Amino acid sequence: MDGWLHSITLEIEGFRFPCEVLFSNGYIRRELLGRHTVFDQITIGIRERYRSIYFSPRP
Numbered sequence: 001m002d003g004w005l006h007s008i009t010l011e012i013e014g015f016r017f018p019c020e021v022l023f024s025n026g027y028i029r030r031e032l033l034g035r036h037t038v039f040d041q042i043t044i045g046i047r048e049r050y051r052s053i054y055f056s057p058r059p
Contacts, residue, residue, distance in 0.1 A: 003022045003024040003025065003026075004023050004025075005022050006020070006021050006022075006023065008020075008021050010038060012057075013055055015042075017037075017038060017041050017057075019038045041057075041059060042056065042058070043056040044056075
C-alpha cells in the first residue's frame with residue numbers, strides 16, 4: 001500500500017506536539033497514532049472504573 005509521510009503539529013488539550021503522519025491512498029480499517037512521535041511525548045491513561053481519561057503533556 002502506498003502512502004505519504006507528512007510532519008504535522010498535533011494539538012491535544014491545548015498542548016502542541018510535532019508528529020509524523022502517514023496518509024494512505026488505500027483503505028485502512030482503523031486509523032492509529034503512532035508511538036514513534038506522539039506517545040513518547042505524552043502520558044495518557046484510561047480509568048475505566050471512573051469513565052475518565054488522564055492526559056499529561058510530559059512523558
